[in-house]
Amino acid sequence: MLALFLTGGRERQALAAPRLETRRSPRLRLVGIGTLLLACGGIGAFVYAAGTGARRSAAAGTTDIAIAITDRTCQPAVLTVPAGKASFVVTNRGERVLEWEILDGVMVLEERENIAPGQSRRLTTQLHAGEYAITCGLLSAPRGRLIVQASTTQPRPALTLMDMVGPAAEYRAFLSERSAALAKALDALEQAQGVGDVQAADKARHEAAALLSGLHPATAGNADLDDLFGKLQAALTEDAANAAAGIKPAAEAFRTALAQRTVLPDTMLAGAINLLSSPDSDTGTPEDITAAHDIAKLLLPLTARVDPELAGRIRTDLVALPNDAKPGGALRVLAEDLAAMRKALTLSEAERKS
Structure with a gap:
């Protein structure tokens, strides 16, 4: 009898246990609902604050410049922006993950990687006056151009040794x-x-x-x-x-x-000027002219940062050179402008030693 009593008691306890677990006090239910409402309210407040902050940040920044990229194109392929802060919104219209880069010669100045198809990414940066390349989809695709115009109200930037790294690396590769x-x-x-x-x-x-x-x-x-x-x-x-x-x-x-x-650029230009000013012949050899042309073209983006007008003159010189490669013609003019370019790109002794 005692055994049956104990067994029955255990069975009743087992049956009663679930009822104890499912019972809820009205007070506890109110506390739970209140906690949930507070949590939802907190999340809503966070989302609202984040959205407001993002809108405020966008309003305080510069106007976004929209760029659409595919595997092999940029739209637009040529961009002209003022020097200073710029904000680009890059949208991938292709069918694979892509990236977008701003290049100064072989140097990557800014980039956005892993842009999925249909996704947009923002890139905000400070740009100096000059001309840069932009990648358009795959790195093997033709590149676009980013022209950064100098501000008439801001002083021209002083070049540093770091500014020379890109051209020097590209020339070393050559x-x-x-x-x-x-x-x-x-x-x-x-x-x-x-x-x-x-x-x-x-x-x-x-x-x-x-x-x-x-x-x-x-x-x-x-x-x-x-x-x-x-x-x-x-x-x-x-x-x-x-x-x-x-x-x-x-x-x-x-x-x-x-x-x-x-x-460094000033040494490249000294060599190029010597080639164009050779006293041994009335006209430069095709090889000498090509070497000087390539150096001038390499240094044009850097020159445009400190003296856009000079960079424009040298572009004109390079166009005229094939038709008038004589010391008294375009060859002489190019040599003179390369001397001005050398002066503009020569670092101070203090900067060289920094």
Whole structure:
């Protein structure tokens, strides 16, 4: 009987337990509802405050500039904005995740990555006067242009050593590529000479001489490099049969020294001006003119930041150059404007040492 009583008691307790769990005091229900209302009210207040703050921030900022990108296009592809603070809203109209970048030469100034199809991202930045490239979808796609116009009310920015990093890096990449091509041409010269192919050797010699000429501006202000350049140039002016003799050690030394050098814009321009002002001929050689042209074009965006008018003149010079490459014509004008460009882009001694 005791066992049955205890068993029955446990069964009743088990049956009663669920009823205890489901009972709720009216007071507890009111407290729960009040807590829920407070939580909802807090979330609503947060959302309202966030929205108001975003609207206030947008109202206080600059006007958004809308850009639509696809895999291979930007719309618009050319943008003109005033210097200072700018806000871009980039919308991906393509079918894959894309990015948008503002480039100064090889340097990425600003970017927005991982923009999903249909998504918009805002980019706000400070822009100096000048001309920049913008990526349009995939990095392999043609690039657009961002033209930042100087303000007439603001002083022109003073250049710093950091401003030179982009052009110097891009020029170093050019020198590396050109030096590798020169080494390849010298190998071809040696091989042609080894098998007695005079015609192939002469072709390789002319190719090497043209490539070497494009490297001349990088030697400005460095006596050792200029001496090596002179030895190579003299060797390549010999006939094909003698040009390869002893030239490879000098070429390797030249290439190694060149790879270790950082060439700032004022040095590039000093070399370019020397090419255009050569007293040895009445007209510049095509190789010299091309080398000077490439340096001027490389430094145009940086020049536009500090002297937009000068940058405009040099653009005009470069357009006129192919039709009038004589010292008394466009060649002389370009040399004079490159001298002004060099002055504008030369850093102070204090900035160089910073």
